[in-house]
Amino acid sequence: MLFRNEDRFDLTAPEHSAKLQAAFDRLKNDKDKKHPYLLDGEFVFGEGAVPSYNPANHKEIIGYVTSASIKDADRAIKAASKAFETYRLTTIKQRIGYINLLVEKLLEARYDLIALIVEECGKNLVEADWEVCETIDFCRSYAMHMLEIEQGVKLLDEEGEARSCTYQPIGVGLVISPWNFPLALLAGMIIAAVITGNTVIAKPSVETPIVAFKFAELMNECGFPKGVCNLLHGSGSVIGQHLAAHPETRFINFTGSKDVGLRINETAGATPQGQKWIKRVVAEMGGKNAIIIDKTADLELAAEGIATSAYGYQGQKCSACSRAIILDEVYDDALRIILDEIKSKHKAGPVINRGAYNFINSYIETGKKEGTLLLGGGSDDSIGFFIEPTVFETGRDAVIAHEEIFGPVLTVIKAKDFAEALEIANDTEYGLTGGVYSKNEDNLTLAESHFNVGNLYFNRKITGAEVMRHPFAGYNLSGTAAKTGTRDYLINFLQLKTITRKV
Numbered sequence: 001m002l003f004r005n006e007d008r009f010d011l012t013a014p015e016h017s018a019k020l021q022a023a024f025d026r027l028k029n030d031k032d033k034k035h036p037y038l039l040d041g042e043f044v045f046g047e048g049a050v051p052s053y054n055p056a057n058h059k060e061i062i063g064y065v066t067s068a069s070i071k072d073a074d075r076a077i078k079a080a081s082k083a084f085e086t087y088r089l090t091t092i093k094q095r096i097g098y099i100n101l102l103v104e105k106l107l108e109a110r111y112d113l114i115a116l117i118v119e120e121c122g123k124n125l126v127e128a129d130w131e132v133c134e135t136i137d138f139c140r141s142y143a144m145h146m147l148e149i150e151q152g153v154k155l156l157d158e159e160g161e162a163r164s165c166t167y168q169p170i171g172v173g174l175v176i177s178p179w180n181f182p183l184a185l186l187a188g189m190i191i192a193a194v195i196t197g198n199t200v201i202a203k204p205s206v207e208t209p210i211v212a213f214k215f216a217e218l219m220n221e222c223g224f225p226k227g228v229c230n231l232l233h234g235s236g237s238v239i240g241q242h243l244a245a246h247p248e249t250r251f252i253n254f255t256g257s258k259d260v261g262l263r264i265n266e267t268a269g270a271t272p273q274g275q276k277w278i279k280r281v282v283a284e285m286g287g288k289n290a291i292i293i294d295k296t297a298d299l300e301l302a303a304e305g306i307a308t309s310a311y312g313y314q315g316q317k318c319s320a321c322s323r324a325i326i327l328d329e330v331y332d333d334a335l336r337i338i339l340d341e342i343k344s345k346h347k348a349g350p351v352i353n354r355g356a357y358n359f360i361n362s363y364i365e366t367g368k369k370e371g372t373l374l375l376g377g378g379s380d381d382s383i384g385f386f387i388e389p390t391v392f393e394t395g396r397d398a399v400i401a402h403e404e405i406f407g408p409v410l411t412v413i414k415a416k417d418f419a420e421a422l423e424i425a426n427d428t429e430y431g432l433t434g435g436v437y438s439k440n441e442d443n444l445t446l447a448e449s450h451f452n453v454g455n456l457y458f459n460r461k462i463t464g465a466e467v468m469r470h471p472f473a474g475y476n477l478s479g480t481a482a483k484t485g486t487r488d489y490l491i492n493f494l495q496l497k498t499i500t501r502k503v
């Protein structure tokens with residue numbers, strides 16, 4: 001099977017405008033609707049009605065969801081465990097069949113998904129379309145890798161013994177996803193679980209439940225046996241925590257913040273009465289990503305890459321650049337060009353909710369105390385939660401140079417030479433993405449071996465990883481380094497079985 005990335009739309013082309021408008025209109029018509037969750041093959045309504053707001057306009061409600069109870073979570077675990085007994089025996093061909101159908105459904109729903117992502121999480125149209133494409137790319141790449149995984153492990157042949165060693169699914173998985181890629185990350189983690197023959201309970205972020213519901217609807221139309229895919233709305237600290245601790249949960253695939261990821265890892269480390277395995281945890285977490293500029297760099301290119309990486313989606317990407325480390329010799333010139341670039345091309349955009357707005361603003365206040373405000377710093381929550389692209393100059397030890405802010409805040413740090421720049425870049429507890437702008441081969445070679453991140457980019461932006469081109473995941477407290485879109489990723493949800501027969 002040949003892989004191809006789904007072509008991104010040129011959304012400025014006139015052919016798209018009517019279809020997009022129709023999708024936004026449909027969304028508007030649904031704004032009073034209450035959406036259920038998917039439990040054991042049925043869409044179920046729980047208690048209450050929780051609204052989902054548009055972060056760009058907090059008076060605008062996108063729709064409502066109801067929350068699953070602990071009892072529902074227990075029912076979902078039972079259903080997924082029961083379904084696993086037979087689903088684990090399905091052939092890889094069958095499972096690929098379900099995923100191929102999912103690709104068709106995603107393509108059919110493309111405009112509706114774009115509209116939803118724009119409205120529910122404040123992305124622009126282009127980023128929203130990229131996300132739908134990334135979801136399709138995950139489907140195709142995992143389907144392709146499964147054909148290879150099906151071959152198992154090659155063993156030595158010997159007269160008198162027949163041997164095999166093949167990959168087996170492991171059980172019920174819990175998928176916990178963040179709001180910033182509400183479709184691609186939720187879907188990617190679910191697809192990885194079910195294409196490997198496991199069953200799954202997904203708990204998406206409370207911030208983006210309608211995108212999650214829409215995905216559950218599409219998934220439910222693909223013929224998966226009942227109980228294989230469950231998706232529950234509700235609070236992470238209540239049902240998420242309960243499911244993570246549950247003895248029948250076999251593995252947890254988490255993407256989100258470091259604090260929650262570490263908490264889940266701790267929870268999973270306990271072995272409650274009746275649990276027959278050690279839970280596996282894949283946790284992809286935050287970052288404090290740096291771009292280094294040395295004296296040989298193309299400064300215009302570097303400024304463009306830094307600004308795009310720092311302010312695309314308001315800095316709310318785990319891969320976003322939040323530190324620019326500039327060598328002394330080019331510091332003043334580089335800074336001037338970076339600030340011009342930001343001023344001319346980037347403006348205030350909405351962050352996800354009031355909590356994030358306050359959190360980011362508190363770091364802006366911290367930055368004002370420990371550094372110099374060079375640009376931005378303003379915010380406005382009268383319509384949506386808008387924060388200006390903000391730049392500080394600080395020393396390497398500043399709090400804002402170490403903690404993940406997850407907003408449009410960049411700190412600029414001066415380094416005396418390339419070795420010191422690398423040292424500053426590595427001086428965080430994270431290790432997700434990093435970049436170097438340089439024409440000096442020695443510096444690039446040094447960065448290859450000493451810049452300790454999972455995704456290192458030279459002379460380009462550090463965001464926008466594409467499936468099968470830039471397998472993505474981080475080091476250190478950025479996570480377990482399970483590279484999405486790869487064969488290795490899927491191995492996390494499988495175990496080898498060796499069978500030896502005397503003949």
Ligand code: NAP
Pocket residue numbers: 176177178179180181185203204205206207234235236237238239240241242244255256257258260261263264284285286287317318319404406432473474478479
């Ligand atoms: P978050 O606050 O950690 O939440 C992530 C998910 O965990 C949500 O579904 C949340 O549910 C759930 N949760 C919260 N407490 C829980 C608990 N005690 N037990 C089980 N689940 C729990 O992260 P976020 O704000 O949604 O996303 C932003 C973060 O994700 C950033 O740190 C970013 O860097 C990171 N991220 C990393 C990657 C990567 O690939 N490395 C990709 C994207 C994002 P509720 O919504 O109900 O709280």
Ligand code: MG
Pocket residue numbers: 052053054055120121207208352
């Ligand atoms: Mg919202």
